[in-house]
Amino acid sequence: MPIDNPFTTAVSEMPPRFAGRKTEKDLFSTNLKYLKEGNPRNLAFVGDYGTGKTVLLKEFSNMAKDIFCITFPCHQFENHAQFSNFLLGTIDRRITVSKSKKILEIFKSHVKSLTVTTPVGGGGIEFKEDDPAFDPMNRMINIFESLYKAVDQPTILFFDDFQYYLKTIGQSEILKPAFTVLTQELEYDIMLTVCGDLNTFEGVQELHEPIARFFEPRRIDPLSRDEIDDAINVPLKSLGCRFTDEAIERTAELSQGRAYYVQLCAHYGLNEARNRQITPEDVSAGLRRVLNRLAIEHFDNIYNGVSPDQQTILQVIACSDRPLLHKEIINESESHDVTESSAKMSISRLRESNVLVKARNKYQIREKLFEEYIRGKSLLI
Template sequence: MVKKPVVSNPFKPSAGHLPPILIGRDGVLDDFLEGLDDGSGAPGRLMRVTGARGVGKTVLLAEFRRIAEERGWLTISETASKGMAQRLLDHLKPAKGTFEFTVEPSVNAFGVGGSLGAMRYERQRMPLDLRDAMSLRLDALERRDAGLLVTVDEVQAADRDDMVAIATAMQHMVSDDRNVAFVFAGLPSMASKWLNDEVMTFLRRAQPERLGDVGLMEVSDALHDSFRQTGIVLDGEPLRIAAEATAGYPFMIQLVGYSIWRIANRSRRGDGDAVVSEEDAHRGVRDALSRLGDTVHGPELDGLSPVDKTYLLAMAQDDGPASTSVVAQRMGKSVKYASRYRMRLLEAQVIVDKGYGKVDFAIPYLREYLREHAAFIRMSLER
């Protein structure tokens, strides 16, 4: 009996996992590829990627590394946290360290050298700094027409000393016409944090790439094609339900696709195609929304202050963009007081400015999540 091949789910709704489709990111991928082709100093080799959580920044960095590695480049990936520069240095150091011996003479009571004292040895830190480390590694890479790509994610959380060290080393590499590329990604707030730092003016030259939502027509085409390639038909009204439920939010595209595909695949009979029904689509969307709340909305709120959450609860009472003056009134605070938290939430990309004194939620379905969990959130604020 011939074993039927297992068809895996084409959607990957997990943090940083590279999905088979990068919907709506052709432009930024072309910029990066062009940068590699155009050589040292090309704009696409120094890039900053910004966007709200869940728009695919981490996935895009992974795709950049895949592209570079296909060309034989060395790629190093870091997520910003204290000690990042040292970890990067450790990646670049030779695999085998050398040892050095130092002699520490003792001194007698008269200030005259006595015995030689204890001899100790320590692992030598080779190379001595990031600039040296990059240069030595690039010497070998460039001999075979390869280069070095460094990507850093969640840059808004980086330690300043780490960022200064990495930016300074990269600036020297670019000035020396070395075969390097540096892409850093994070929330939009990172721009004001790092690009205005006088020590890191080099980073202002980075090509800006801001990721946003994907057009629903592109979403619809991608869902249809991805399902079809695995022998499942998603078309007509079920396709419309699925595409509109994503709101063009990249993480939700993966969640909706994953959930609906799993339901339809379970009903597949024999070797024939399965067809997604409207009920399948609705069930998949409900599953996706539940998981969106657990993986995006809940953690997002956990990182906010009590007043931030109060501001969001006041916003959630409206079905669309909320007036900032009305939000302040609902909070029982002055507009000036509430505006401080408005700015914090804007910088964190939890909300977006809609002009004329109005704001709205940046993350799809956050309004609905807040309404559904309002009682629990208010109880937690009172503790």
């Protein structure tokens, strides 16, 4: 059916309808109020791949139009100097885009005081970690102090895929002390809001630990069935199209409420439709393209990153029409040349890596779409 498809297939792109996330938005609104009152509080949200973390930060930025916001995108660093250089470059570009020459000049004048070796602008200032004068924490303080003095207003710093930043700067060594200086000693109104994967704060076991108190990390919940309906059918209303209740149920089943997966199922399901009432059969018909997309972006890395025996375990579970007991997995795996000891170890490692989940003593693959992907690859069928 020829129709302009409103649903996105691009990772991190804003959907046509931002549905749900009321809890997260209410919390951000509350903290936004605290920031304007001079009492900044930090936020951290963690979630699975495809839960819409990047889009959530974009929505927060839209909610804070009257505040100076800057987003630091996903990036990985080899050392603290690279991290500092990345901060400077991102800030320089953000201010340049805002077309405020005065702010940029003030920022550069403050940053120039950090070094006399390389001017700001063009390639940007460059720190070197082997410089005996290089101090990662003070560099972070000075960079954000320069930014705050330049914009001269409450500021929100958004960090996406924050787990990569913590690998460089550590969970407590630099971040918390630096922002304690900025917000408490210097009394700057700077608020951190970050998103990361479920392992972002790995090792933080207790809420009273410093980094947990600093952020109070919250997990992003899946979209509910009604929120999925809202995300899909509201954009379609003006086109005279509608996903039937059964099609919404099928989308909810496959996506498990992950916002990006919802967009993929909706996009490819709509492409398969032959009339303006999109059916569960249309959603299922689009599944192959959904899996092809996710294979490239995500699933191939997971599957190819485990051992051959673990792949066999996954195939055994994926090809079953129900969750399996531990012994059932082992027995079936042995018929495919996986020893009992290797099967036990494989199950354990797949659970540790969060690929398998156990409920009521039975095992299943955590992601429904990943299960469909494995079933499509399986040699056991």
